[in-house]
Each structure stands twice: as C-alpha cells, then as structure tokens.
Amino acid sequence: MRLENFTAGEVRSASRCGKLRLHIGRFTLKVSSVLPEFESALRQLYAHYPSSLDGGAYDYDVAISPPSFLRRWVRRNSLFHLSGEAPFLPMEVGHAHALFEWGLNWTLGTYAHNYLILHSAVVELKGCGVLLAASSGSGKSTLAAELALQGWRLLSDEMALIDENLCLIPCARPISLKNQSIEVIRARHPGASFGPLARDTHKGTVAHLPAPHASVARNLEPAAPKLIVFPKWTAEAPLRLAPIGSGQAALRLIDQSFNYPVLGRQGFERMADLVDAAEAWELEYSSLDEARMTLAKLVSEHG
Structure with a gap:
C-alpha cells in the first residue's frame, strides 16, 4: 500500500512504535518520530510511496526526535538519528523534514557502497x-x-x-x-x-x-x-x-x-x-x- 492509504492516526501510531516502513526504490527505511510536524510533512511529501505499518526488514533505521524529553515540549528541536546515533546538531522543529532529507543523503553517501x-x-x-x-x-x-x-x-x-x-x-x-x-x-x-x-x-x-x-x-x-x-x-x-x-x-x-x-x-x-x-x-x-x-x-x- 501507499502511505496516503493510511490515516494520519495510523501513521502516527506506527512511527511512534517503530513499525513504519517506507520503501524508496531499492531502500527500505524504518522511520520513527514523535514530532507531529514531521509526521505531517512525511505524509505530504511521500504520499505515493509504498509503505507498511507492520514492521519487518529494513536497510536503515532513521528517527527524527527531540534531543531530550524536555525539548519535546519546550524550545522544541529535532535531531536526526541513524541506528540510535546522532551525526548532526539539532535543528528547530520546523526544519525536521529538511533534516530528514539531508540526513538520508548523508546515510546513503556514507553506507551504500555497493553503488x-x-x-x-x-x-x-x-x-x-x-x-x-x-x-x-x-x-x-x-x-x-x-x-x-x-x-x-x-x-x-x-x-x-x-x-x-x-x-x-x-x-x-x-x-x-x-x-x-x-x-x-x-x-x-x-x-x-x-x-x-x-x-x-x-x-x-x-x-x-x-x-x-x-x-x-x-x-x-x-x-x-x-x-x-x-x-x-x-x-x-x-x-x-x-x-x-x-x-x-x-x-x-x-x-x-x-x-x-x-x-x-x-x-x-x-x-x-x-x-x-x-x-x-x-x-x-x-x-x-x-x-x-x-x-x-x-x-x-x-x-
């Protein structure tokens, strides 16, 4: 199914419990987030991409999350994580979707060495x-x-x-x-x-x-x-x-x-x-x- 076939609530639930999978060509991403701004942008920009909400295998584990629990509510920031590691400094929450794109570019350029x-x-x-x-x-x-x-x-x-x-x-x-x-x-x-x-x-x-x-x-x-x-x-x-x-x-x-x-x-x-x-x-x-x-x-x- 495509991401647009799921409701906002279904996508939110899957992304917050680690079960969202986004298929971008030959790459499958596990995408996690607790930020509603990012979830909304993801549904808009990737509406037509094959997706699933049932977990399963993936190539890269990507999360867009606040740098701390407090920053989820106060002076809200976002941080790109790959397999739990944060290679970049935090950005304001309104930049979360751009951070996702930049982080994904970095991920492929750093690890996809079969190409x-x-x-x-x-x-x-x-x-x-x-x-x-x-x-x-x-x-x-x-x-x-x-x-x-x-x-x-x-x-x-x-x-x-x-x-x-x-x-x-x-x-x-x-x-x-x-x-x-x-x-x-x-x-x-x-x-x-x-x-x-x-x-x-x-x-x-x-x-x-x-x-x-x-x-x-x-x-x-x-x-x-x-x-x-x-x-x-x-x-x-x-x-x-x-x-x-x-x-x-x-x-x-x-x-x-x-x-x-x-x-x-x-x-x-x-x-x-x-x-x-x-x-x-x-x-x-x-x-x-x-x-x-x-x-x-x-x-x-x-x-």
Missing part, C-alpha cells in the same frame, strides 16, 4: 539517462524540477547511484529547492504543490517539491546512462553547450563523488566505464526553456 555515488541529479527521457552533475549553487535542482514537471522521469535530485552493471538506480525523492528557485518554479508551474517551508536554515529557505507520481511508480526501474551534463545557471548568459572529453569528465565527477576513494579499483573501473558509455557536455544557460529544449535535442540525438 558508485555521484553528486548529481538524474533524469530520463525516451530511455536516455541523463546525469546533471554539478556542485551546490549551480542550479541543477531547479533544472531537475523543471524537467520533472515537464514530463521527464526523475530518478534523483541529489545523487546518482551507479551499480556494477553500469545502471542508474532510481531513488526518486522530493526535490530540494532553495531561496529564489522556489519562486521560479512556483511562477512557472502554479499547480505544483510544495511541502512546508523550512526558513532560516544554513542553506536559507528550503522547500521540497514531491517527486512526480509517475517517477515514484518506476522507482525500481533502472536506466542506462547516456549523457553527462555539467549545468551552470548564469544570469543573462547566452546559451552555451560544449563537449567535454571523457578524461576531463571523469576528473570532475571524481571531485563530486561521495565514495569514489572508498571503492578503490572498483570505483576507478566503474567511473572509466561511465565516461566511456556516456557523452559529456557543459551547459551554461540563463533560460530554463532554452536549457530544456537543448537537453531534449541531445536526448533525441542519442535515443
């Missing part, structure tokens, strides 16, 4: 998997949101998971948009729904755009990597698309990898296979429409 993990959004169109590899502040999440809302399949907003068969493993989750990007997407897509705003975080104001239903439904279906694009939004810049050699692409991706050094030779070989299989391009743009049409043309040429 080569790159800091990249991943989308697909017509069977063509596209990595949008870029550092924070480049506009990759805004571009990924635009593409997802225009019918592209979203595999990930934050990280590319590449398995031993050189497949892109989907882990479609809410897209994290920050500051001006929130209003850009709202203006372009008035019908899009967002989760609650997290204001005054260390990244400014953050809002999460739920992954499209169609992408969630295909969260177990891998994709073939055919394009690697390094996007960069620059105000008033003319569109610029330039090819990048495989060696340069590999160096850039290594610099943005979560676990390349951990994988050793396996990581080197998988990276080499990736840049051999997928053409790499650098894209500078100021118009989302131009960027989308340019990427669609690239996909058509590689379909």
Whole structure:
C-alpha cells in the first residue's frame, strides 16, 4: 500500500512504535518520530510511496526526535538519528523534514557502497539517462524540477547511484529547492504543490517539491546512462553547450563523488566505464526553456 492509504492516526501510531516502513526504490527505511510536524510533512511529501505499518526488514533505521524529553515540549528541536546515533546538531522543529532529507543523503553517501555515488541529479527521457552533475549553487535542482514537471522521469535530485552493471538506480525523492528557485518554479508551474517551508536554515529557505507520481511508480526501474551534463545557471548568459572529453569528465565527477576513494579499483573501473558509455557536455544557460529544449535535442540525438 501507499502511505496516503493510511490515516494520519495510523501513521502516527506506527512511527511512534517503530513499525513504519517506507520503501524508496531499492531502500527500505524504518522511520520513527514523535514530532507531529514531521509526521505531517512525511505524509505530504511521500504520499505515493509504498509503505507498511507492520514492521519487518529494513536497510536503515532513521528517527527524527527531540534531543531530550524536555525539548519535546519546550524550545522544541529535532535531531536526526541513524541506528540510535546522532551525526548532526539539532535543528528547530520546523526544519525536521529538511533534516530528514539531508540526513538520508548523508546515510546513503556514507553506507551504500555497493553503488558508485555521484553528486548529481538524474533524469530520463525516451530511455536516455541523463546525469546533471554539478556542485551546490549551480542550479541543477531547479533544472531537475523543471524537467520533472515537464514530463521527464526523475530518478534523483541529489545523487546518482551507479551499480556494477553500469545502471542508474532510481531513488526518486522530493526535490530540494532553495531561496529564489522556489519562486521560479512556483511562477512557472502554479499547480505544483510544495511541502512546508523550512526558513532560516544554513542553506536559507528550503522547500521540497514531491517527486512526480509517475517517477515514484518506476522507482525500481533502472536506466542506462547516456549523457553527462555539467549545468551552470548564469544570469543573462547566452546559451552555451560544449563537449567535454571523457578524461576531463571523469576528473570532475571524481571531485563530486561521495565514495569514489572508498571503492578503490572498483570505483576507478566503474567511473572509466561511465565516461566511456556516456557523452559529456557543459551547459551554461540563463533560460530554463532554452536549457530544456537543448537537453531534449541531445536526448533525441542519442535515443
């Protein structure tokens, strides 16, 4: 069943007694919390995800809880726990859902070493998997949101998971948009729904755009990597698309990898296979429409 098929009371009860399981692609999470704000945001952002309230096996034990019993009621804070350990400092309770997303990124990047993990959004169109590899502040999440809302399949907003068969493993989750990007997407897509705003975080104001239903439904279906694009939004810049050699692409991706050094030779070989299989391009743009049409043309040429 999907999370939306359960009542708020059922989800609350399961999350507070450790029986809530949330299935995100190939990962199953045990999700626990006593914070109603987080429970509400989870039901909103993950409504269409397969879930169960009966316990069972899981990959990661995640909890969003107050740092102490008193902080559940006074000067309310939230803390991310993984298997009982708290790797981050507490955040105010209104940031709990954002803390969950950041904590889950950290969890996968730290422990999911059966994949080569790159800091990249991943989308697909017509069977063509596209990595949008870029550092924070480049506009990759805004571009990924635009593409997802225009019918592209979203595999990930934050990280590319590449398995031993050189497949892109989907882990479609809410897209994290920050500051001006929130209003850009709202203006372009008035019908899009967002989760609650997290204001005054260390990244400014953050809002999460739920992954499209169609992408969630295909969260177990891998994709073939055919394009690697390094996007960069620059105000008033003319569109610029330039090819990048495989060696340069590999160096850039290594610099943005979560676990390349951990994988050793396996990581080197998988990276080499990736840049051999997928053409790499650098894209500078100021118009989302131009960027989308340019990427669609690239996909058509590689379909």
